[in-house]
Structures are given as structure tokens and as C-alpha cells.
Amino acid sequence: MGAPRIVPTRGIPYPTGDPELSSEQERAWRRQLVERALHALATPVTEPTVFDGDPVE
Amino acid sequence: MRVVHYINQFFAGVGGEEAAGTEPELREGPVGPGKRLAALLGDEHEIVATAVCGDDHASEHSDFAAALVESAREKGAELLVAGPAFTSGRYGLACARIVVAAAEAGLPALAAMHPDNPGLHEAAGTPVVESGATGREMRPSLERLAAATRKLAGGEELTADDGRIGPVARVNHMAERSAAERAVALLLDRLGGDREATEIPLPTFDQVTPADPVADPADALVALLTEGGFVPAGNPDRLESARATKWVRHSLEGRDSVEEGEFESVHGGFSTQWANAEPNRILPLDVARELEQEGAIGGLHTEYFATTGNGTTVADARRFGVEWAAELHEARIQAAILTAT
Numbered sequence: 033m034g035a036p037r038i039v040p041t042r043g044i045p046y047p048t049g050d051p052e053l054s055s056e057q058e059r060a061w062r063r064q065l066v067e068r069a070l071h072a073l074a075t076p077v078t079e080p081t082v083f084d085g086d087p088v089e
Numbered sequence: 090m091r092v093v094h095y096i097n098q099f100f101a102g103v104g105g106e107e108a109a110g111t112e113p114e115l116r117e118g119p120v121g122p123g124k125r126l127a128a129l130l131g132d133e134h135e136i137v138a139t140a141v142c143g144d145d146h147a148s149e150h151s152d153f154a155a156a157l158v159e160s161a162r163e164k165g166a167e168l169l170v171a172g173p174a175f176t177s178g179r180y181g182l183a184c185a186r187i188v189v190a191a192a193e194a195g196l197p198a199l200a201a202m203h204p205d206n207p208g209l210h211e212a213a214g215t216p217v218v219e220s221g222a223t224g225r226e227m228r229p230s231l232e233r234l235a236a237a238t239r240k241l242a243g244g245e246e247l248t249a250d251d252g253r254i255g256p257v258a259r260v261n262h263m264a265e266r267s268a269a270e271r272a273v274a275l276l277l278d279r280l281g282g283d284r285e286a287t288e289i290p291l292p293t294f295d296q297v298t299p300a301d302p303v304a305d306p307a308d309a310l311v312a313l314l315t316e317g318g319f320v321p322a323g324n325p326d327r328l329e330s331a332r333a334t335k336w337v338r339h340s341l342e343g344r345d346s347v348e349e350g351e352f353e354s355v356h357g358g359f360s361t362q363w364a365n366a367e368p369n370r371i372l373p374l375d376v377a378r379e380l381e382q383e384g385a386i387g388g389l390h391t392e393y394f395a396t397t398g399n400g401t402t403v404a405d406a407r408r409f410g411v412e413w414a415a416e417l418h419e420a421r422i423q424a425a426i427l428t429a430t
Contacts, residue, residue, distance in 0.1 A: 035429075036299030045359040047317065047428040049370030062369065063376040066426065070306040070385065073424045077299045 037072040038082045039065055090242045091137045092130065093161035094123040095171035095187045095200075097180045101141040106418070109179070111143030113153045115160045122227060126170070129235035134242060138164045140187070147183035148415040154183075154190035166196060170238050173201035173220035173230040174208060178411045181208025188215045197241050201234040204254050207411050210404040214258030216247045309423040312390035313341070314413065316398030317364065317371040317430040318356030329397055330357030336396035336409045338416075341389065346375040356430055358399035371428055390422050398429065 041047045048062045064086065072083040098104060098111040100121040119127040120139040127136040140157040147153050161169060169191040171184035184200040185208040191198035192215045199216040202208055209217055218237045220230035233252045240251060247253045264271065271288065278286040303309040320328050326337045341347075347368040354364040354371055369375045372393055380386045394416070396409050417425060 034297035035427075036297060043363075044430050045361065046363045046367075046370035047315075047430055048373035048376075049363065049367060051363045051367075051370075058367075059376065062373050063379065066373050066376050066380060067385070069426045070311075070380070073309070073311075073426075074302050074304070074306055076302050079299070081299075 034080065036077055036080055037069075037075070038080060039068045039072060040082060040084050041065060090134045090167040091165045092134050092168045092170055092238070092242075093138045093140055093164060093166040094119060094126060094136050095140045095142075095157070095169065095184060096121055096123065097147070097174075097177075097183060098141060098143040099180075101139070103141070103143070109143045109145035109415075109419075111141065112146060113140065113142040113157050115140050115157065115164065122173070122231060125228075126231050126235055126238075129231060130238060134168075134239070137166065140169075142183060144177070144179035144183060145415050145419055147186065148179045148412050151186060154186040155194075157187060158190045158194050158196065161191070162194065162196070168238070168242055169196050169198040170234065171198070171200040173227070173234060174203075174206055175220055175224060175226070175230070176203045176206055176222050178207045179415050181206035182211055182408065182411050184208055185211035185213075185215070185217070188217075189213055191215075199234075199237060199241055199247065201230060201237075207407040209255040210407060212255055214256055216241065216253055217255045218247065218252040219254045303424045306386055306424065307384055308387045310388045310390060310421060311377070311386050312417055312420075312422045312425040313372055313374065313377060313393045314425050314427040315372055315393065315395045315429075316401075317395065317428060318354045318361075318397035318399070319364075319368070319371045319393070319395040320353060320355055322351055322353050324353070324355050328355055328395070330355045331397065331399040331401075333397040333399070333401045334405055336394055336412070338392050338394050340392050341374060342391050344374060345378045347372050354430075356397050356399055359430060371430070373426075373428065377426075390417070390420060 042050050048065055050058055050061055068083050098108045103111050116139045119136040123136050123139050142153050171187050174181040174184045181202045188198040188200045201218050201220040203220055203222050218233055237247055237251045275286055328337050352368040354361040364371045381389050394413055
């Protein structure tokens with residue numbers, strides 16, 4: 033639908049979570065997703081782009 | 090005919106973004122591009138007044154349109170023309186709202202904007218003619234708008250030949266051939282290689298030009314947004330669980346997390362049990378706040394925006410997008426993370 037920067041997640045009912053994980057693991061996963069989103073926001077794109085890897089420091 | 094012309098604060102010479110909050114006003118005679126439009130309209134028509142409103146004001150106060158139309162009528166307006174808005178989203182939305190308000194008040198009205206303008210689908214069947222993409226194409230855009238205005242003033246319907254774009258109100262009429270005959274004819278056309286012929290054009294989804302990246306998230310103000318039907322417990326604004334017609338905003342000030350029992354999802358398109366047990370699964374405030382405190386995010390916006398993306402019309406979603414962009418722009422937010430369910 034034209035979203036230019038996309039971070040894929042694991043399930044429609046919990047975009048920034050994963051109920052299969054323990055609560056510490058889930059929070060770490062959520063943090064990873066938001067870090068990816070910040071990386072995506074700082075990256076130039078010209079078309080809809082999926083950010084599914086972790087930023088290389 | 091006595092014509093009232095609508096333009097935004099920029100084309101009225103009030104100012105750019107810093108003046109986007111300009112309140113609605115009616116000025117005597119043509120202003121800015123209205124002067125050229127008046128010349129093109131010729132002696133039979135006169136631009137008696139120019140309605141002006143700031144783009145932010147217009148996108149945040151939808152009642153600006155009815156008020157300006159009322160003032161225009163007091164000036165003896167017989168027709169209202171808006172734009173051209175080119176690809177400017179808030180301006181296009183404002184033009185659409187004012188022509189719809191004029192049409193509801195019984196005045197013939199039309200707007201001009203680029204086919205990619207999100208305002209196009211807000212015009213709800215009120216005529217819109219195509220303009221160029223930017224103000225550099227002002228001259229040909231005004232020529233087309235003037236020709237269409239003259240035709241509308243003459244009581245004629247505007248068609249694609251006049252540059253009309255966007256949704257056209259459906260009117261019942263008797264077809265010469267039965268539905269079965271027309272369907273077979275369309276099938277034969279398709280078999281003959283015609284991929285375009287249709288009686289029911291499907292909506293097209295536009296391409297969005299990506300915004301430039303933020304230089305460094307550590308210096309940026311970031312907003313959290315969601316279409317996950319995310320509301321304070323009890324849903325005080327009665328946000329719809331499907332086919333949303335509105336969006337809501339709530340403060341995140343003083344919160345390090347969104348807790349079970351304080352927030353919930355009213356989305357009707359999936360089971361909300363996981364979201365309600367741990368609301369940070371929809372709005373990741375806990376980790377975003379952590380990243381803010383560590384300095385990886387310059388600052389989080391003081392509030393979140395939410396709607397429900399479940400059977401929501403593209404036209405409503407587009408309008409929410411324009412309104413959100415205007416709000417975030419005004420709050421000097423540089424980036425947004427929107428969680429999608």
C-alpha cells in the first residue's frame with residue numbers, strides 16, 4: 033500500500049510482540065524491532081523497502 | 090456569474106508553513122492566481138471575492154468550509170472555484186472540503202488539483218479538474234480550470250474531455266443493451282486484447298514518494314502511531330472496531346509503558362487477547378521510552394495517534410494520513426513509527 037519503510041514482524045495481533053516468548057525475550061525482540069525502525073528511518077530509500085536485518089554498527 | 094475563488098495562505102501571499110495556521114477570511118476581488126483566472130474567465134464572470142485559509146487550519150477544522158461558503162453566499166456568490174492545489178495534500182483536502190460544502194449549500198462548485206492529490210477522493214463526486222503537479226504549471230492549470238468553470242457556469246456537466254478526474258457521482262440511466270449483452274461484449278474486447286475496457290473502474294493505489302531519512306534518530310523527535318484500534322481502557326472516544334471514520338489521540342506524558350488494564354485494542358479484525366494482556370505489543374512504548382532515555386531517540390512525541398485499520402475506506406485512511414502529517418509537522422516531529430496489524 034505504498035509504505036516506504038517496512039519492518040516485518042511476526043503476527044497481525046501483536047506487531048511489536050511475540051506471545052510465544054518469555055517476557056524478557058519478548059521485550060528484547062520488541063527493542064530489536066524498534067531499533068530496526070530507527071535504522072530504517074535514517075536510511076535513504078527510493079521505493080517501498082523491507083528492513084529485516086539488524087543494523088550493522 | 091459572481092464567482093468566489095478559494096486559495097490557501099501561500100497563494101494568498103500570507104506566507105508558507107509558518108503561516109499555515111492562518112484563520113479563514115474572505116477578501117474582496119481576485120487575489121494571487123485569481124487575477125489570472127479572472128482574466129481567463131472573461132467579462133461574463135467576475136471573481137467577487139477570494140476565500141483564504143491556512144492549510145493547517147483547514148485540515149484541522151473541517152467546519153472552516155461551511156463558514157467560508159456562508160460568507161461567500163453573503164457576497165452573492167453564484168459559483169465557487171478552488172485551487173489549483175497541484176500535489177499539495179492539505180491544500181487539496183481543503184479545496185475538496187470547500188467544494189463539497191458549496192455543493193451541499195446548492196452552489197455549483199469545482200476544484201483543480203493533480204490526480205495524485207489525496208484531496209481528490211474527498212471531493213465525493215463534486216467536480217475536480219486536473220492540474221499540473223507544481224506551481225510551475227500554474228498557467229496551463231488555470232487555463233483548464235477557467236474553461237471548466239465557464240462550462241459549469243453554463244449549466245453543463247463536466248467530463249473527462251474537460252480534464253475531469255476522480256470519482257463521478259453515479260446516475261441511473263437506461264442502457265441501450267442488456268447487462269448480459271454488455272458483459273459478452275466486454276469479454277470479447279478482453280479476448281481481443283483490450284485490457285482497459287470496463288464499466289466499473291477499480292480504485293487505484295497511488296505510489297508514495299518516500300520522505301528523506303532523518304539525519305540521526307538521536308536528534309529526532311519521533312511519534313508512535315498505530316492503526317491497531319489502540320485506545321485507553323473503556324474506549325472513551327468510541328473509536329470504531331471496523332470501518333473507522335475517525336482517529337484518536339492520547340497523551341503518553343509521564344508513562345514509561347502502556348499497561349494491561351489501562352490500554353486496550355478495539356480492533357475488530359483479529360483476537361485482541363494478546364494486545365490486551367500486553368499493550369506494548371501494539372504500541373511499543375516501553376522500549377521506545379528506554380531508547381529515548383539512553384539517547385538513541387532524541388525525544389518521543391507527547392501523544393500517540395490511533396485509528397482502526399479494518400475495512401477502513403481508502404478515502405478515510407488517506408484523510409487520516411493528511412491530518413496526521415499536518416499535526417506532526419506542526420509539532421515539529423521528524424519521524425514516525427506506525428505499527429500495523
